[in-house]
Amino acid sequence: MSNKEVPIPGFEVSAISGGARRGQLSFDRHVAQTPVFMPVGTRASVRTVTSADLESLGADIMLGNTYHLMLRPGEALIERFGGIHGFADWHRLILTDSGGYQVFSLEPKVDDEGATFKSTYDGSKHHLSPERAVDIQLALGSDIQMVLDVCPPLPAPKKVIRTAVERTALWAERGRAHFLTRRDAFAGQRAQFGIVQGGLDPELRQTSARQLMDIGFDGYAVGGLSVGETRAEMIEPLRASTEILPTDRPRYFMGLGDPAGLVEAVAAGVDMFDCVWPTRMARHGTALTRQGRINISAARYANSDEPLDPDFPQSPANRWSRGYIRHLLSVGEPAAARILTMHNLAWLFDLMERIRISIVEDRFAELRAETLEVWG
């Protein structure tokens, strides 16, 4: 093991506009264009849509969740199907969270060795350690796996955050060491990202980032943000992290997906995003539009023959009117959630494409300002 290992995946920044980066994340299996938004398929499925739908929407990377999948159906079963790729018949990229975030919301018993927690499915006891998180994610076939981190719910006293940062570093070292002993088995086509912690404290964020860089990862995530703090509170610790992270490695902001947050984080040099926000909004009847979000179940849309977003003619939902979709919602027809999910994902992928183009054309600041005007 050494931090001189050639990092995986191939990552190349091809254009910069202000702090924003336009790049490519290259695996043999698939190349993702960055900045990239990754829809969340917690249980190996993005709610209401299929892998075929994700392909048609042009998604590059689907997220899976280690915590949920290790419990149902279990990583051994998924491994027999050829990982999530074979299981869900999804042959672009898969990123899996380490499970840390979910486990720490369950008040686990934690010591230096790992975390013991009770399954939310059946109350059974389970253990997650940095090494086990690696093995589970290898079994899941993740192209990009996350190291097990310690993610204390915010707000928390500085002492708690500091302990979390220390243990995150300890676990990161063990997780990385274990991962590197296994990497050769996968022809170098598996990547592992470290996760910067440190709460809202810029200094602790930099300490955490340096510790991870010393270990050396294939990419770096910023975790433990976008958990209820304001956007203003989020920016400083984010920038503190990204300004010292290596420029030649991808940066991933975990759990962020609203348009204003996206442009702010892209401006801070982030390349990758995931969030349940667009799909959860959809299931609650909210459509994303260039004019902001609209709640389509409102009575005023009953007679509307306009599409969800008249300014987004490429939407896969555009053959149906607001009035029809509102009717489906109000009588509980499941097609509504699906139509809105397809729309919101397409809309967000389009925003990412517009961000990428604006970086290449060096007018990202303009798009950022426009986006903040509507969504800020």
Next chain:
Amino acid sequence: MSNKEVPIPGFEVSAISGGARRGQLSFDRHVAQTPVFMPVGTRASVRTVTSADLESLGADIMLGNTYHLMLRPGEALIERFGGIHGFADWHRLILTDSGGYQVFSLEPKVDDEGATFKSTYDGSKHHLSPERAVDIQLALGSDIQMVLDVCPPLPAPKKVIRTAVERTALWAERGRAHFLTRRDAFAGQRAQFGIVQGGLDPELRQTSARQLMDIGFDGYAVGGLSVGETRAEMIEPLRASTEILPTDRPRYFMGLGDPAGLVEAVAAGVDMFDCVWPTRMARHGTALTRQGRINISAARYANSDEPLDPDFPQSPANRWSRGYIRHLLSVGEPAAARILTMHNLAWLFDLMERIRISIVEDRFAELRAETLEVWG
């Protein structure tokens, strides 16, 4: 008004095999191949799928329900969208039930004039008469509308059935008269079917059929069967009806969609079918296969990498394994219901296609026997 009116739609029987008929139901808008299975879009949507999906599956006719749509969102709103065609963006054929079946399940106040009932949505009082049923269905833009009938829940004393048959005839006459005064407004492109009642009594069935034929409809439905009686009990009253119905008009068996029932009814000369069975089965985790139905949520499918039906390679669900779909079901992922619905509809449309081919090749008896062996 006269029963010498030219019937709509164009209907042509092109082949016969035993009692089974292969035909075409022709509207300017679309031509349906018969025998045809019509998926049920009660509230202007077939549950979990969209009109785009129905097109890709090759559906010819979608059902809508007058009772539900008159209450939510109301026929006036749908009319402003150009009927169900414009509302759901579905441009093949639409058949609407008159609402009689639903209304009679609500213990309505019925007299010769019509039926008064309480909405299951909000308890508000509504009235349905033969004339109003016509007007609502015209507003919904139905290509094929059903006359308001009296459908008493079975079993019922012969006296109740006889009264229902008499009132059905009375209402049919009024409904037809009202419809014919409106037909010219629609360039002759709207059809109205009568509904044969009579419970399980072959004699009453024939009385009812003759009364409707005397009035003269564009097609004839058999109603009030497939409501809990055995298949054996169903056959005699069905055959009593079809054997005297005009051979040059389409015949529609309301509410039947299981494979054994379908081949038996096709053998009795029925051309059209609808049922929630395949889509409801799908939402409960049941897949249709050439070997019979299987409940995919059973533990024995957890490790199966076979598709839902290995003998049906054209299934739109075939890229996913039984094991993956079972996982989606067991963790409550909505994609499961959609994948199974798409499969079951495709499977049933394929059965109808095999039935149509077997009639043309005059080997329907063989396919019927095969189907009954698995599904009987």
